[in-house]
Amino acid sequence: MGDPNLTYDKQAISVDCVVFGFDGKALRVLLTRRRRSLPSGEEVVDPKLPGSLISDNEDLLSAADRVVRDFVGVRSIYLKQMEVFSDPQRVQGNELSWINTHYGVELSRVLTVVFFALVKLDEKLLTHTKRRGGEWVELNDVRRLALDHNKILVSAIDHLMHLFHQEPIAFEFLPKKFTMRQLQNLYETVLDIEIDNRNFRKKMLALDYIVEVGEKENSVAHKPAQFYFFDKKKYDREYKKIFKLSSVYK
Amino acid sequence: MGDPNLTYDKQAISVDCVVFGFDGKALRVLLTRRRRSLPSGEEVVDPKLPGSLISDNEDLLSAADRVVRDFVGVRSIYLKQMEVFSDPQRVQGNELSWINTHYGVELSRVLTVVFFALVKLDEKLLTHTKRRGGEWVELNDVRRLALDHNKILVSAIDHLMHLFHQEPIAFEFLPKKFTMRQLQNLYETVLDIEIDNRNFRKKMLALDYIVEVGEKENSVAHKPAQFYFFDKKKYDREYKKIFKLSSVYK
């Protein structure tokens, strides 16, 4: 072999993280900003997904964790690899100059491994994000992002919708104690559908890994609801292994 | 920023391909062999998954396609990214020396993007594979592989089983015309379960994208079966978009 097209000295790998959160009404994604000067001398600020080149001795998950933790303060519970974007032309021209300036290297190409993270938004986390220059933007309000980050975001949203049908990830978004209403609102928002309240409740309560806490809401302008929590251990024991054989395959 | 741990001059990216086929009885995976000399002078031949470092101007899918096509002769219909293996120590010592010798480069680290492919095994393909030094090994017969390829294979098998529940990928394994028995055998093999013949048939025939060809088997030692084919266009039109909202989420 010994392919003449291989030089390997200018490729680098980055991680970019799509971090989703739910504010009770809408899905939000974590964005940061990139400041750069155009050749014209003009300064532009492009919103982008948080990311970083990886260090020589770092695996991808650690790198992604480093990036996310920088903005949210805590280790995110749900953080997984999604997809690699590898178009040789995905970063070039001004984009590439920015990276070379910013990191002090001379690259001709950057592949990025996209990570997918879910976090529970709370006051502490929001404060931390703000301090670090991050922003939680409603999905509907996301405009043009740097590089190919719009494409990445679209892919991540699709991924999120699919995952919602396959794993109990909804609970990653909600506080430890949540009401059926909160859970339902989340499903309706993420999947963009309306759900019958009575059937939803019946279905969810039939799952023995959703457990009643024994506390109620208070000071709400309607009948106060029970709080529930997600018993992950129970779920892992009973469901993960079997991995739900659908009818035919029985 | 300007992280001092970033040098970027010794990382390379490879693709490794897990290519599955079905021979009517068992699942097989495509393996190749790597010849190398140990420091002792001894020659060893390790079976491994087919793979390659990527060229400077090549995206990952093209690289994977190049690798697979080299062994099977045809462009594989089903070829998708699976997962990146990025442990900084995953390739080191002798393993790394082999790569550096083989490709004529000086690397300290190799990340690999695993691709997942499904092919229809036929005589022509089998001949091609043999000529190129590849082997179709039954999953049960796979022993120690080079590098972290056993780990990669396990992950791919898991991926395959999950995909079987989510997409109609069974048809990627079978000839264009297949019988219900062939389809059922495939399901039973991949998912490692027994299926009631009558219910399986009922379920499959209810899917309007499985269409009767109008031909029958012959020279079989039992009642000859109808051939069917998978109407991918029909499937795409009717099912892919909706992406099957399961009950609760209606």
Place this chain on the structure above:
DNA sequence: TTACTTAGCGTAAATTTAACGCTATTGAAA
């Protein structure tokens, strides 16, 4: 001719889903 194997049609009970009625409890508005 018989045995063996798989194809292929059918029935019925059990389970799950989908559609919807109704009452209860809270804070806020009138």
Place this chain on the structure above:
DNA sequence: TTTCAATAGCGTTAAATTTACGCTAAGTAA
């Protein structure tokens, strides 16, 4: 104080789907 708006929460029923089987048909091989 009464009414209203909003959500909680219990229930019924028909339809659809799944599961477990019984049984006959059509081939080859012994």
